[in-house]
Amino acid sequence: MTQTILVIDDDPHIREIVEFALAKAGFRAISAEDGKAGIKAFEEHRPDLVVLDILMPEMDGTEVCKRLREKSGVPVVFLTSVDEEVDRILGLEMGGDDYVTKPFSPRELVARVKAVLRRSAPPPADTQPRILSKGALKLDLEKYKAFQGETEVVLTVTEFRILQTLLSYPGKVYSRAELMDRAYPDGNIVSDRTIDSHIKRIRRKFEDAGANPIDTVHGIGYRIAE
DSSP states (O other): OOOEEEEEOSOHHHHHHHHHHHHHTTOEEEEESSHHHHHHHHHHHOOSEEEEESOOSSSOHHHHHHHHHTTOOOOEEEEEETTOHHHHHHHHHTTOSEEEEESOOHHHHHHHHHHHHHHHSOOOTTTSOSEEEETTEEEETTTTEEEETTEEEOOOHHHHHHHHHHHHSTTOOEEHHHHHHHHSTTOOOOOHHHHHHHHHHHHHHHHTTTOOOEEEETTTEEEEOO
């Protein structure tokens, strides 16, 4: 089944380049010229992934991502300008799964899109349990869903993989580098701050459900809460 990618960018030239590259790679590519149109297109097409520019007039990419996250865990790959570290970190804190800096290679963007989609694919049924749990925390590995008791907590692909890693060995303390390898298995290089941003967002979501699933072990990393 052909996967659908939604491209939201106010630059028509970039939209054309990205759509062409995605279509050539076998995806169904659709686009929107601004944030409002992007949200409407998301509701209409329910894409498998969103490529989202951060800097757009009227409604920027972080606000679009925030609104998408209120209703969906769809993977999001941000487009951001070179050296705008604050924008990249802010984007990831709002729920992005990866980012590509401008100017970018269409081939690199397609590779990042494929990598995020691979991370979001359910694991083979024979390789590990379908359910991971500790106390009231439960992860359904087939459906990519997280629960705190009876409350579903909507996570992004990267957030889910981080929590899955921690929950696979509840007593183990994982360094940021180890979590980076598990969350970004295709070799994408991200900073410690990126992992911290994902952890912060996971905690924030679970706090709304009345829990904090992750402990900080100062100077080392993170583990699942006792």
